[in-house]
Amino acid sequence: MAAIAVKIRVRGLRKAFSARFGRVDALSALDLDVHDGELCVIVGPSGCGKSTLLRILAGLDDADAGEIEVGRREHGRPLTAMVFQEPSALPWMTVRANVAYGLRMQRRSTADWAPIVDRYIEKVGLTRFARAYPHQLSGGMKQRVSVARAFAADPEILLMDEPFGALDEQTRVALQDELLRLFEESGKTIVFVTHSIDEALTLGDRVLVMTPAPGRILRELRVPFPRPRRVIELRTDPEYGRRVAEIWSLLGYGHTTDAAAT
Amino acid sequence: MPRPLRLLSLATPLAFLAVWEAAARLHAIDVRFFPAPSSILADGWQTVRTGELWANLRVSVARILVGFALGAIPGAVLGILMGLIPWVRAAGMPLVSAVYPIPKSAILPLIMLIFGIGELSKWVFIAIGVFFPVLINALAGVLTIERIYLDVGRAYGARGPAFLRTIALPGALPVLFAGIKLGFGLALILVVIAEIVSSRAGIGFMIWNAWQIFDVEKLYTGLIVIGLLGYLSTEAIDAVERLVVPWKPRA
Numbered sequence: 016m017a018a019i020a021v022k023i024r025v026r027g028l029r030k031a032f033s034a035r036f037g038r039v040d041a042l043s044a045l046d047l048d049v050h051d052g053e054l055c056v057i058v059g060p061s062g063c064g065k066s067t068l069l070r071i072l073a074g075l076d077d078a079d080a081g082e083i084e085v086g087r088r089e090h091g092r093p094l095t096a097m098v099f100q101e102p103s104a105l106p107w108m109t110v111r112a113n114v115a116y117g118l119r120m121q122r123r124s125t126a127d128w129a130p131i132v133d134r135y136i137e138k139v140g141l142t143r144f145a146r147a148y149p150h151q152l153s154g155g156m157k158q159r160v161s162v163a164r165a166f167a168a169d170p171e172i173l174l175m176d177e178p179f180g181a182l183d184e185q186t187r188v189a190l191q192d193e194l195l196r197l198f199e200e201s202g203k204t205i206v207f208v209t210h211s212i213d214e215a216l217t218l219g220d221r222v223l224v225m226t227p228a229p230g231r232i233l234r235e236l237r238v239p240f241p242r243p244r245r246v247i248e249l250r251t252d253p254e255y256g257r258r259v260a261e262i263w264s265l266l267g268y269g270h271t272t273d274a275a276a277t
Numbered sequence: 278m279p280r281p282l283r284l285l286s287l288a289t290p291l292a293f294l295a296v297w298e299a300a301a302r303l304h305a306i307d308v309r310f311f312p313a314p315s316s317i318l319a320d321g322w323q324t325v326r327t328g329e330l331w332a333n334l335r336v337s338v339a340r341i342l343v344g345f346a347l348g349a350i351p352g353a354v355l356g357i358l359m360g361l362i363p364w365v366r367a368a369g370m371p372l373v374s375a376v377y378p379i380p381k382s383a384i385l386p387l388i389m390l391i392f393g394i395g396e397l398s399k400w401v402f403i404a405i406g407v408f409f410p411v412l413i414n415a416l417a418g419v420l421t422i423e424r425i426y427l428d429v430g431r432a433y434g435a436r437g438p439a440f441l442r443t444i445a446l447p448g449a450l451p452v453l454f455a456g457i458k459l460g461f462g463l464a465l466i467l468v469v470i471a472e473i474v475s476s477r478a479g480i481g482f483m484i485w486n487a488w489q490i491f492d493v494e495k496l497y498t499g500l501i502v503i504g505l506l507g508y509l510s511t512e513a514i515d516a517v518e519r520l521v522v523p524w525k526p527r528a
Contacts, residue, residue, distance in 0.1 A: 073432050097432040103425050107447035107524045116443070117433045148524040168433060 021086065022204045023049040023072070023172060028081035030067055040229035041067040044081075047223070047232060049172070051086065054198055054205045056215040057232075058262065059225030065208040066100075068230065069176045072206065073097045087171055093121060096170040100177040104149040104160040111136065111145040113160050117168025128167075135163040139193060155186035162190070166197055175207040179214070188246050191217055199243050212262045216255060217246050224265045234265050312494050320494030321501065329483070334502060337472065337479040340396065341464045344403025349460055352411030353453060359412070360419025361445055373412065381406040381463070382470050394475045399468065406467045407460035414456025418449030451525055454518045461514060465507050480506075 025047040041064035118128035139159040301313035324330040392398035430444035472481025484499035
């Protein structure tokens with residue numbers, strides 16, 4: 016196998032929160048490598064610290080200890096852009112201004128950002144709603160705004176914190192398909208956090224299974240499905256079912272007999 | 278509102294005026310205290326024609342606008358800074374909590390002592406009244422911005438003035454506007470108080486002067502004018518709010 020360029024290298028990451036009954040370790044000595052251009056999914060139970068990891072990578076929280084190295088391709092590009100689980104389109108901006116937000120904060124001129132923004136608005140199917148405000152949109156559309164905003168910002172790494180977790184099943188599948196398309200066209204590096212094993216296998220090149228808190232990476236699984244992928248086609252693949260069972264067993268459910276092989 | 282209800286809302290004040298007019302003409306009420314609406318209107322028209330009303334109104338409106346600006350702008354700026362920066366909040370909050378509950382009318386003598394009895398003291402008096410509700414609402418506006426929007430700003434690299442412009446200010450605006458409305462209402466009250474206490478012009482002066490010379494009709498004219506001023510200013514602020522806060526869902 017050819018040498019894989021490492022995009023993010025995390026070593027010995029620790030983070031604890033103080034709670035009423037004492038300190039709670041969210042992450043303990045977490046090591047993580049994310050490869051350039053891959054969609055790396057981190058899956059784990061609620062409260063395992065996967066959101067904390069993303070917030071630290073995004074610069075929203077500080078780690079207590081450990082190192083994070085990010086391989087930059089160009090200067091001037093932002094390091095990260097984040098898609099949050101809860102609706103995060105800014106209510107006081109139109110769809111277009113929201114999608115442009117990351118680029119505007121990088122002090123790019125309008126002439127510079129306008130075509131990029133319009134392209135991503137089109138890719139997520141919101142052209143007709145470009146001048147609408149978020150309160151006029153459905154939950155799925157708001158989340159499309161957040162996804163478009165993150166891609167338009169053109170960061171080195173895209174961070175996604177259960178972005179489709181609060182959506183209904185049909186909208187979720189539609190957005191997963193859109194994300195697959197955007198990712199496969201763009202060649203970006205994405206770190207995607209979810210508690211859904213289905214989602215992890217559908218989207219990821221690699222799935223990292225985390226332990227319950229304090230979080231560490233328990234196991235790495237390579238996802239064999241070729242790209243381009245489509246959500247519904249994948250689900251009918253017998254291999255898909257086997258992989259789902261494998262991850263379940265890693266999380267401590269079901270048989271472990273044929274799951275150990277990776 | 279359904280049409281019958283709207284008609285009812287229009288009918289009650291008209292009916293009230295009609296009963297008042299009839300009662301006055303039949304001398305069922307003491308017209309020295311409650312002159313007929315028609316005679317108030319006729320007298321009011323006189324004050325318009327002589328220019329007396331306009332001269333007083335102009336003075337009051339100028340005082341309100343200058344005082345309001347002097348109070349609202351620092352109030353909004355300080356409130357937002359207190360909302361954003363914990364140490365500014367910690368430093369400022371005790372002073373605000375201590376001074377805010379003092380009735381503003383009680384401060385007027387001190388203000389006249391310091392700033393004299395000219396325009397300056399009126400401006401300062403109104404400004405102090407406006408300052409606190411605007412500050413407190415700007416502060417509350419920033420503090421009630423949902424955490425996720427602060428995270429979005431930080432995650433996309435908004436710092437300093439850019440954060441203020443794209444997150445803190447727009448996020449605080451809906452609550453800030455509640456403070457602006459409260460502040461403007463207070464400005465109306467305070468201008469009348471200041472003009473009753475010491476002034477040779479203004480709507481407050483006109484009302485007080487009418488009482489001194491027992492010109493009851495003019496007294497009512499003053500009340501109507503100050504009421505109209507309040508109504509129109511509320512409408513104007515609402516219009517500005519619709520323009521500046523277009524994202525706020527409206528019933």
